[in-house]
Amino acid sequence: MSLDVDDTLVDYSTSSRAALAAMVGNADNWTLWQRITDDHCSRLLAGELEYESMRNIRTRAFFAALGEELSLAEATRRELHRQEVLASGWRLFPDVVPCLEWLRAAGLPLAAVSNASGRHQRVKIAALGLAQYFDTVLIAGEVGAAKPDRVIFDTACQDLGVSLGDTVHVGDRLHADAIGARDAGMHGVWLNRQGPREGALPTGVRAISSLAELPELLVCELSAASA
Numbered sequence: 237m238s239l240d241v242d243d244t245l246v247d248y249s250t251s252s253r254a255a256l257a258a259m260v261g262n263a264d265n266w267t268l269w270q271r272i273t274d275d276h277c278s279r280l281l282a283g284e285l286e287y288e289s290m291r292n293i294r295t296r297a298f299f300a301a302l303g304e305e306l307s308l309a310e311a312t313r314r315e316l317h318r319q320e321v322l323a324s325g326w327r328l329f330p331d332v333v334p335c336l337e338w339l340r341a342a343g344l345p346l347a348a349v350s351n352a353s354g355r356h357q358r359v360k361i362a363a364l365g366l367a368q369y370f371d372t373v374l375i376a377g378e379v380g381a382a383k384p385d386r387v388i389f390d391t392a393c394q395d396l397g398v399s400l401g402d403t404v405h406v407g408d409r410l411h412a413d414a415i416g417a418r419d420a421g422m423h424g425v426w427l428n429r430q431g432p433r434e435g436a437l438p439t440g441v442r443a444i445s446s447l448a449e450l451p452e453l454l455v456c457e458l459s460a461a462s463a
């Protein structure tokens with residue numbers, strides 16, 4: 237069993253929006269922030285940027301996109317303030333601990349598979365009391381591959397000693413998590429916390445709107461599918 241972290245276990249978007257608002261004065265440019273962050277995470281994975289400086293360079297690029305040219309020192313100062321606000325706002329979704337307790341009681345080995353860039357993700361996982369539930373934690377910035385790349389899913393299953401075909405991955409991003417896992421040969425489950433959407437799901441992908449639905453999905457549908 238494999239689980240994404242941000243916006244699957246941790247209400248990342250709410251805390252990250254609040255931290256952005258603390259730095260800028262509002263979160264109106266959230267989409268721009270996400271796009272610039274994703275771009276810089278990709279450059280980190282490609283070896284073009286170092287982890288230590290990536291977030292500061294990202295924040296300077298964000299302000300530059302808003303028309304404000306900052307020194308790297310000033311961008312670093314603002315970024316550190318943002319990170320302080322961010323860390324004080326980390327919260328688990330209320331359905332997380334009951335689900336993890338159920339999975340552990342069911343005896344399923346558990347992996348956390350995150351597309352985060354670096355070690356701050358391990359700090360977050362420990363600070364929120366999540367580390368005790370997981371047999372392995374994979375961070376894209378450490379593995380050198382990010383979802384939907386099958387390498388990170390494959391590495392997770394190797395760490396757990398399970399086969400891809402017997403393993404479920406759940407995450408909030410349809411493409412990176414559910415379709416990526418499916419294409420790697422796993423059972424891909426999309427956690428769509430916004431609830432059911434119009435139209436059919438991609439072939440082989442299942443959807444849930446809460447982690448409270450996961451035990452039933454595992455017991456009923458997926459055990460029947462693999463029987």
Ligand SMILES: [Mg+2]
Pocket residue numbers: 240241242243244407408409
């Ligand atoms: Mg996520």
